[in-house]
Amino acid sequence: PQSHHAGTGPQSARRNQPFLTPPEEEEGGGGMGRGKIEIKRIENQSNRQVTFSKRKNGILKKAKEISVLCDAEVGVVVFSSAGKLYDFCSPRTSLSRILEKYQTNSGKILWDEKHKSLSAEIDRIKKENDNMQIELSRHLKGEDMNSLQPKELIMIEEALDNGLTSLHEKQAL
Amino acid sequence: PQSHHAGTGPQSARRNQPFLTPPEEEEGGGGMGRGKIEIKRIENQSNRQVTFSKRKNGILKKAKEISVLCDAEVGVVVFSSAGKLYDFCSPRTSLSRILEKYQTNSGKILWDEKHKSLSAEIDRIKKENDNMQIELSRHLKGEDMNSLQPKELIMIEEALDNGLTSLHEKQAL
C-alpha cells in the first residue's frame, strides 16, 4: 500500500485488452496468474527469462520475510540460466557463517578445491612431521646407524668422541 | 488438480466459524491469509513456529519450481530459530558447485575464516617441522651430545660401532 505514484488523475485507464481467450484449457499443473502452467522447463526463451526475473524476486522476498518473521537464518543463491547471480542472506549473519553452520549441522563438506588442497597439505606435513619424529627417536636410540651415509657416520664418530670425553669427565666426579 | 482424496461423500461440511471478527484493522504491512501480518518478528513462539514451517515449505517449493521452469541453479539453506536445518539444491548440481560458482562470480570468498585458520595451521606445523629438522640435524652432526644421558650415549656408542663396521666393510669393496 505504498502510494508510489500518488495518482494525480485518470491519465491511464486501459492498457490491456480484457483477455478474450477464455476456454484455452491445457494440461493442469501448478501455476498461477492468468493461466496455469505446468512445472516443466519453459521452452520459450523470452518467457523463461521473464518468469525467472519475477520468480527470482519472489523467492528473495520470501526469504527475507521468513528471516524477519521467524527469526530464521536463510541463505539463497540463484543463477539464471544465463549465469547471472542473485543472492540473499538474512541480516546479522553472512553466507560464510550460514554455510559453516550448514557443514557442522549436516556433516556435508562444501568447501572448494583450494580448501581440499590446503587440508591435504596439512595431512602431508603432519605425516612428514610424524616420520621425522620417529626418525629422531630412532637416532636418539642409536638404531638404524647402518642406513647412515659414510660422511654422516664420520661426523657422528667425531662428535661422539667429544660426547664420551665429557661423559667420562662427568663420571669421574 | 490431483484428486488425491477422491471425495467419497459430504462427510465434512462445517469446520470453521465463518470468521466473525471483521474490523480488526491493525497496521498494514505485507502478508496474506485471513489476516494481514506485518513483516516483523512474530513474538508468539507457537505462531512463529507454525509460520516458519509453512513458509519454509513454500520457499523450498518455489526454489524447486524456478529451477525447473527456468532452468536455473538454486541453492537454499534455512535454519529455524531453533537451529534445525532445511535445504534445497537444484537437480544436476550440488551446493558445493553452486557456491564455487558463487565465489567465482561474486568475487566474495565464502571460506575466508576457514581459509585463514587452515593457512595458520599449515604455518604452525611447518615451523614445528623446521625445528624438528634442525634438531635432527644437530643430533646427526653430534652436537648437543652433552645433553644426552649416559645410557643414551653408551647405546649410541655401540650402535656407532656397528655402523662403522659396516661402513668400513663398504669402503673395503
Add this chain to the structure above:
DNA sequence: GATACTATCTATAAAGA
C-alpha cells in the same frame, strides 16, 4: 532484463482437530 496492468491462481494466517 525490468515494469506495468489485470485476471487468476497460490500461499498462507487463523483456529481447531
Add this chain to the structure above:
DNA sequence: TTCTTTATAGATAGTAT
C-alpha cells in the same frame, strides 16, 4: 508438529512498454 478448512492477501502468467 502436522493437517484441515476458509477467507484473503500475495504472487505471477500473459502481454505490452
